[in-house]
Every structure is written in structure tokens, then in C-alpha cells.
Amino acid sequence: MVKVGIVDTSFSRVDMGRFVVDEIKETTTKLKLIRRTVPGIKDLAVACKKLIEEEGCEACIALGMPGPMPKDKASTQIASQGLMLAQLLTNRHILEVFVHEDEANTGKELYALCKNRAREHAQNLIRMLLRPEDMVKRAGTGQREGFSDVGALKI
Numbered sequence: 001m002v003k004v005g006i007v008d009t010s011f012s013r014v015d016m017g018r019f020v021v022d023e024i025k026e027t028t029t030k031l032k033l034i035r036r037t038v039p040g041i042k043d044l045a046v047a048c049k050k051l052i053e054e055e056g057c058e059a060c061i062a063l064g065m066p067g068p069m070p071k072d073k074a075s076t077q078i079a080s081q082g083l084m085l086a087q088l089l090t091n092r093h094i095l096e097v098f099v100h101e102d103e104a105n106t107g108k109e110l111y112a113l114c115k116n117r118a119r120e121h122a123q124n125l126i127r128m129l130l131r132p133e134d135m136v137k138r139a140g141t142g143q144r145e146g147f148s149d150v151g152a153l154k155i
Contacts, residue, residue: 005051005060006035012065014114023122045082052090059093068102097121117146
């Protein structure tokens with residue numbers, strides 16, 4: 001059974017890790033899930049790296065909710081770079097699933113965005129690990145996790 005890591009934060013206002021767990025469990029029994037929660041987005045990289053190196057995870061999903069302030073945007077960039085470095089050091093995919101608080105106008109919209117983005121990235125992880133040919137079929141199709149897809153550009 002393929003192990004995958006799910007790492008989320010207590011800073012987030014929505015339990016996005018639950019959506020990933022639910023989506024994977026509803027879709028397949030071929031993945032073993034290991035979930036961890038860390039305080040904030042800058043803690044995600046080391047938690048994912050530990051899951052890969054110490055727990056044998058083939059891939060991870062890192063979920064976070066940066067705030068709307070300029071300092072939050074800077075922290076997001078740092079966290080993204082940390083996740084990229086963790087991928088390069090472990091040679092494993094870590095899907096970054098961030099929902100910025102200012103991506104939605106209301107709490108209801110923000111919640112729906114978190115749910116949709118987390119679930120759609122969970123499906124991406126399933127495809128990448130169990131059905132990579134399905135990812136190839138989606139190349140250039142304008143997929144948008146959390147929002148409506150924009151479709152392929154045809155000229």
C-alpha cells in the first residue's frame with residue numbers, strides 16, 4: 001500500500017486536511033494516509049520531509065491558509081520555497097495547497113474554496129500516484145483547483 005502524508009496547520013480557519021482525507025477515502029483504498037498538523041505554513045516543509053524520510057510516504061499534500069497582510073504574503077513565499085526545497089531533497093512530490101484569506105469575499109465563499117481546492121488536489125495526488133496516465137490526459141486543459149476550470153486555449 002502506498003503511503004501519503006497530509007500536513008495542515010492550526011493557523012488555518014478551515015480543516016482542509018479533513019477534506020483531503022475524506023476525498024481519498026471515498027475514491028480509493030490503495031493509499032495509506034498519515035496526517036500531521038503543525039502551527040503554521042512555515043512548519044509544513046519539515047513535517048512533509050519527516051513523513052517522507054521517516055514514515056516512507058511517497059508524496060505529501062501540504063495545506064495552509066495565509067492571511068491577507070503583506071507580511072503573510074512574505075511568509076507564503078518563504079513557505080513555498082521550503083516546500084520546493086523539501087521536494088528536491090527527498091525527490092518526492094509535495095502538493096502545495098494554499099488558500100489565501102483574500103481569495104474570497106465572504107466566509108461562506110472561503111469555506112467552499114478551501115473544500116474544493118483540497119478535494120481537487122487530493123484527486124491530483126491520486127492520479128499522480130495511481131493513474132499517471134490520467135494526469136497526462138489533463139495536460140493543457142486549463143484545470144483550476146478550487147475555482148471553475150478555464151479550459152484549453154484554442155486558436
